[in-house]
Amino acid sequence: MINATRAVLDMLAGKWTVEIVYLLATGTRRYSEVLYEVGEISKKTLTQTLRSLEHHGLVDRREDPDLPTRVEYSLTPLGWSLTEPLMALYEWAAAHLLGARTPTQRLTA
Amino acid sequence: MINATRAVLDMLAGKWTVEIVYLLATGTRRYSEVLYEVGEISKKTLTQTLRSLEHHGLVDRREDPDLPTRVEYSLTPLGWSLTEPLMALYEWAAAHLLGARTPTQRLTA
DNA sequence: CTGTATCCAGTAGGATACTG
DNA sequence: CAGTATCCTACTGGATACAG
Numbered sequence: 546m547i548n549a550t551r552a553v554l555d556m557l558a559g560k561w562t563v564e565i566v567y568l569l570a571t572g573t574r575r576y577s578e579v580l581y582e583v584g585e586i587s588k589k590t591l592t593q594t595l596r597s598l599e600h601h602g603l604v605d606r607r608e609d610p611d612l613p614t615r616v617e618y619s620l621t622p623l624g625w626s627l628t629e630p631l632m633a634l635y636e637w638a639a640a641h642l643l644g645a646r647t648p649t650q651r652l653t654a
Numbered sequence: 655m656i657n658a659t660r661a662v663l664d665m666l667a668g669k670w671t672v673e674i675v676y677l678l679a680t681g682t683r684r685y686s687e688v689l690y691e692v693g694e695i696s697k698k699t700l701t702q703t704l705r706s707l708e709h710h711g712l713v714d715r716r717e718d719p720d721l722p723t724r725v726e727y728s729l730t731p732l733g734w735s736l737t738e739p740l741m742a743l744y745e746w747a748a749a750h751l752l753g754a755r756t757p758t759q760r761l762t763a
Numbered sequence: 764c765t766g767t768a769t770c771c772a773g774t775a776g777g778a779t780a781c782t783g
Numbered sequence: 784c785a786g787t788a789t790c791c792t793a794c795t796g797g798a799t800a801c802a803g
Contacts, residue, residue, distance in 0.1 A: 549747035638658035
């Protein structure tokens with residue numbers, strides 16, 4: 546059970562992974578669009594993150610053979626299904642971190 | 655929304671964090687018990703992880719003044735509440751990683 | 764028993780330049 | 784346009800020894 550949970554967490558582990566999933570949840574994007582719309586991510590890290598997501602089956606990479614190359618990234622059905630438990634995490638955060646405040650936030654508030 | 659989600663993920667970020675939460679969900683433990691029951695974790699990392707969980711209000715640290723010192727760790731109500739979205743992640747993994755298989759697993763299967 | 768201090772290796776991720 | 788190659792820094796976590 547820990548292992549299964551960790552497996553999911555590992556899929557989302559990167560610094561920008563969740564943000565990219567959320568972004569693609571709003572629609573297909575080209576490489577450069579993701580690069581632009583995601584805050585200060587480097588191309589190297591973006592490629593790594595997208596490859597990881599693709600490797601785990603959450604994201605689909607579709608390459609257009611025309612020049613200059615066009616590559617489109619989109620969520621797979623599996624990727625979409627993951628947004629559900631992801632929303633559960635968000636709901637928890639909204640209820641407990643914004644509502645009740647954590648000790649951390651109390652200090653800096 | 656990304657930020658709130660990331661905040662939760664950051665709470666669970668450590669290599670052993672989730673395992674410790676699951677362990678404490680089965681009952682209060684002493685430091686040495688956690689050390690023993692969690693696979694190959696170092697004392698340094700264990701202390702760091704517990705401190706982080708405590709700092710985020712998920713775990714309660716209770717020190718017994720008697721010598722030799724006895725310290726008991728347990729989940730707070732907030733920590734307990736987190737097991738719910740955590741279960742949602744596990745359920746997703748159970749349904750999609752074990753059931754349908756990811757490309758990754760297909761390759762190595 | 765419950766840590767802390769120190770040192771060290773591996774990895775994530777940024778900056779920059781280059782390629783098909 | 785969509786990356787790759789290279790270099791570099793910071794952080795994570797393990798090993799070991801020491802401390803109250």
